[in-house]
Amino acid sequence: MSDSAILAQVTARRQELIGLAQDLIRIPTLNPPGREYRRICDYLAERMLAQGWQVELLRATGSPGDSDAYPRWNMVARLSRGPGPCVHFNGHHDVVEVGHGWTRDPFGAELDGDRIYGRGACDMKGGIAASIIAAEAFAAARPDFRGTIEISATADEETGGYGGVAWLAERGYFSPEKVQHVIIPEPLHKDRICLGHRGVWWAEVETHGRIAHGSMPFLGDSAIRHMGAVLEEIEARLYPLLATKRTEMPVVPEGARQSTLNINSIHGGEAEPELGSTALPAPCVADRCRIVLDRRFLIEEQLDQVKAEVAEVLERVRARRSGFTYDIRTLFEVQPTMADRDAPVVKSTAAAIEAVLHRLPDYVVSPGTYDQKHIDRIGRLKNCIAYGPGLLHLAHQPDEWVGVQDMEDSAKVMALVLADLLD
Numbered sequence: 001m002s003d004s005a006i007l008a009q010v011t012a013r014r015q016e017l018i019g020l021a022q023d024l025i026r027i028p029t030l031n032p033p034g035r036e037y038r039r040i041c042d043y044l045a046e047r048m049l050a051q052g053w054q055v056e057l058l059r060a061t062g063s064p065g066d067s068d069a070y071p072r073w074n075m076v077a078r079l080s081r082g083p084g085p086c087v088h089f090n091g092h093h094d095v096v097e098v099g100h101g102w103t104r105d106p107f108g109a110e111l112d113g114d115r116i117y118g119r120g121a122c123d124m125k126g127g128i129a130a131s132i133i134a135a136e137a138f139a140a141a142r143p144d145f146r147g148t149i150e151i152s153a154t155a156d157e158e159t160g161g162y163g164g165v166a167w168l169a170e171r172g173y174f175s176p177e178k179v180q181h182v183i184i185p186e187p188l189h190k191d192r193i194c195l196g197h198r199g200v201w202w203a204e205v206e207t208h209g210r211i212a213h214g215s216m217p218f219l220g221d222s223a224i225r226h227m228g229a230v231l232e233e234i235e236a237r238l239y240p241l242l243a244t245k246r247t248e249m250p251v252v253p254e255g256a257r258q259s260t261l262n263i264n265s266i267h268g269g270e271a272e273p274e275l276g277s278t279a280l281p282a283p284c285v286a287d288r289c290r291i292v293l294d295r296r297f298l299i300e301e302q303l304d305q306v307k308a309e310v311a312e313v314l315e316r317v318r319a320r321r322s323g324f325t326y327d328i329r330t331l332f333e334v335q336p337t338m339a340d341r342d343a344p345v346v347k348s349t350a351a352a353i354e355a356v357l358h359r360l361p362d363y364v365v366s367p368g369t370y371d372q373k374h375i376d377r378i379g380r381l382k383n384c385i386a387y388g389p390g391l392l393h394l395a396h397q398p399d400e401w402v403g404v405q406d407m408e409d410s411a412k413v414m415a416l417v418l419a420d421l422l423d
């Protein structure tokens, strides 16, 4: 059976693809807190079972946020035709909060022209729908394929993926003995292959002081002034240093093609008054001040070195300020990851994009992380990419949408990847 027969099977499922995406968007799987996870997994399980797939429903008991009120459910479906490689499509089923500014019903999945609107439309229920239709179309055109197709819908990607892909990876679901190729249909656009992402280090820095009456600050020691000195040192030394660190990773947007640092928050002294409070503040010298750093690092950098740069900033301040003490604590860290351009799933996807869209793909790297980190670090699987329909800049925005033609085209690409890898 030729590729054109497979493509025809996808085209024939266009209405089904629209309906499937709409059904998924209409289940409001908001995270936090983690609503309706069981319902979306049941919906998908029923669909896959009816078509002869084996299905597992797995609750990530004990993972962050898991409770009887908000259980962390995951679904893994498998269609096996005996020995051969396994191609796995992984999509997260959770969506972020709605936020303000919508002109459409965020869970209405309204179809208007080529667009389906709703929270999660592009990130990433459109991608889940496209991968399912791709697999079903391929299996219909090539019932005697070699190997296994897996589709998972997993929890909590938006909050780190610990109740989803990380939990499954720890239980061997992404071990290289079981799974050889992974595609995550995140909204990277139908003509781009996302090879990986930069690394992340989040750290909290706290400076210490001594409380005293604000009218006699010389009797205390201000943690806020100490933090001010830290921020000055960061401005004078760290930012210029980071600007010199460029990467060969094809990160998009271009501005993220270097090391970056964001100061997420600063808190010092008295707590913020409650909204609407008319009370006056009390005069006190701040005895502590905290900042949270969000450092994104490159595949050319070592995490130890990234941490050492911040330690050096703090030590320089300590050397010149009397009474300066601090604590530093890592909150979160993720290594950068990047598949090789000649990895099998990359080459196969590139060829499929060329066949369907008649153009060469762009290779990109994401500025922020997604579930590929767990597949690489815990699952030890490098042959993994993100590829799927939708525009990344629409993710998490009001009036989020996914294009029907984009979904259909990327489903065709994914179906041809299956034909190539499971032939």
Ligand SMILES: [Zn+2]
Residues within 6 Å of the ligand: 092, 123, 124, 157, 186, 187, 370
């Ligand atoms: Zn996503």
